[in-house]
Amino acid sequence: MSTIAENIAKVGERIRAAAHASGRDLDHIGLLAVSKTKPAAAVREAYAAGIRDFGENYLQEALEKQAELSELPLIWHFIGPIQSNKTKPIAEHFAWVHSVDRLKIAQRLSEQRPTGLPPLNICLQVNVSAEASKSGCAPAELAALAQAVSQLPNLRLRGLMAIPEPTDDVAAQRAAFARLRELRNGLPLPLDTLSMGMSHDLDAAIAEGATWVRIGTALFGARDYPSA
Numbered sequence: 001m002s003t004i005a006e007n008i009a010k011v012g013e014r015i016r017a018a019a020h021a022s023g024r025d026l027d028h029i030g031l032l033a034v035s036k037t038k039p040a041a042a043v044r045e046a047y048a049a050g051i052r053d054f055g056e057n058y059l060q061e062a063l064e065k066q067a068e069l070s071e072l073p074l075i076w077h078f079i080g081p082i083q084s085n086k087t088k089p090i091a092e093h094f095a096w097v098h099s100v101d102r103l104k105i106a107q108r109l110s111e112q113r114p115t116g117l118p119p120l121n122i123c124l125q126v127n128v129s130a131e132a133s134k135s136g137c138a139p140a141e142l143a144a145l146a147q148a149v150s151q152l153p154n155l156r157l158r159g160l161m162a163i164p165e166p167t168d169d170v171a172a173q174r175a176a177f178a179r180l181r182e183l184r185n186g187l188p189l190p191l192d193t194l195s196m197g198m199s200h201d202l203d204a205a206i207a208e209g210a211t212w213v214r215i216g217t218a219l220f221g222a223r224d225y226p227s228a
């Protein structure tokens with residue numbers, strides 16, 4: 001077994017244990033493999049071990065990898081910060097975008113989504129730990145943003161995403177994820193998705209209702225250059 005396949009098995013075991021502990025159905029928890037900074041060969045190995053969904057943060061890197069892997073039926077998720085002049089290739093080359101935090105970006109993605117492709121699945125990124133993060137809309141702005149995004153024709157608003165401030169305190173991890181779940185539950189929209197939990201806190205995220213955990217390091221090893 002390759003190291004990546006072994007890592008996938010270990011992460012799968014963590015996901016199963018966390019789901020079991022909180023009485024959740026495994027079918028409602030997706031493993032999104034975050035392949036940023038990792039070569040196409042690593043994606044191929046993960047694919048061979050059963051992974052289909054891959055997350056990327058850097059557009060140029062993602063497009064190059066997608067071209068190299070075009071023969072595989074992969075589902076690509078954009079999870080990084082979005083500049084408004086980069087929305088067109090994102091609208092064209094991804095199935096999901098987890099990091100929408102303002103209406104202008106959503107409007108451009110909707111306008112630029114090619115006809116013939118299904119609607120682009122969208123999560124709104126929310127800043128649940130205000131002091132730490134620059135990305136994400138403020139909780140107070142979420143309801144208006146969600147309402148507006150839900151009206152855009154070529155998008156399908158699925159739910160919320162957060163990257164809480166990293167901490168080893170499991171109670172603090174759970175509080176931040178619970179906050180995201182409560183924000184989602186407070187919206188008058190049928191949202192089925194909570195994108196939350198990374199290598200160090202996926203267990204807490206699953207306990208609080210994560211439907212996508214976004215896992216890089218625990219699958220592919222440490223990255224050579226820092227994440228955005």
Ligand SMILES: *Cc1c(COP(=O)(O)O)cnc(C)c1O
Binds near residue numbers: 214
């Ligand atoms: C890099 C990244 C991840 C994966 O983080 P790990 O700690 O390596 O699992 C998840 N989500 C986002 C948005 C990221 O940028």
